[in-house]
Amino acid sequence: LRFNVETGEMVDLTEKTGNYMYLTFFYNGMIYGFDEGVGFFKADIDLNSCEEIERIPYSEQFLGSRFFTEAYDDEWNKIGIEIYDMKTGESEIITNETIGIENDLYILYVDENYIYFYQEESIYLGDRLFKDRIVPCTKGNDGSIYRVNHDGTGLVCIYEEDEFEITGSEAVISGNQFLIKGQNIRVHDLQVETWDDGFLVGTIGADGKISELKPVEVVE
DSSP, X not given: OEEOTTTXXXXXXXXXXXXOOEEEEEETTEEEEEETTTEEEEEEXXXXXXXXXXXXXXXXXXXXXXXXXXXXXXXXXXXXXXXXXXXXXXXXXXXHHHHTOOSEEEEEEEOSXXXXXXXXXXXXXXXXXXXXXXXXXXXXXXXXXXXXXXXXXXXXXXEOOTTEEEEEEEEEEETTEXXXXXXXXXXXXXXXXXXXXXXXXXXXXXXXXXXXXXXXXXXX
């Protein structure tokens, strides 16, 4: 469907052309998407010409003509960051070794200078009581937020808090404000305690680091 925000007119492009795809993104006047079980497609903006192409490593994290995704080897092990350029059709792999990390990374945000990410790592918090049994309690990451240059150099930890856990898949930066979804978590007297669960915001200081993350205030 295509909706004209000025005239209020809705056009069913599939009905007109017989073509259909799940939309993923638009680039340079073209529509890109896929059909489950069939393949990846590119179409003109009116959906008249629809052709199957090789799958493009797209993601929610992009800058200009470049997509930033997690890179995998042939056995689907994460090995670093892949940067795919729509203009050239070329991919660049930045390995974990180049970045200087050992664990799987997840990209949170990309700006003109940096790639922001966290590392997935099972962190033992302590033992908890669960259904009359004592079981170990863990969190999925160490709560640290990192940044690295687009070429994989200059690794910096911009936020670190032992009791923090990142629970969202993306972050947002607006000016010097850093927004992310997470929670504080710990085990005390065999009980799991969590607080400040939800969207948190912190200020990026002159040194590029965040000293504190606080719950977002909702203004009604």
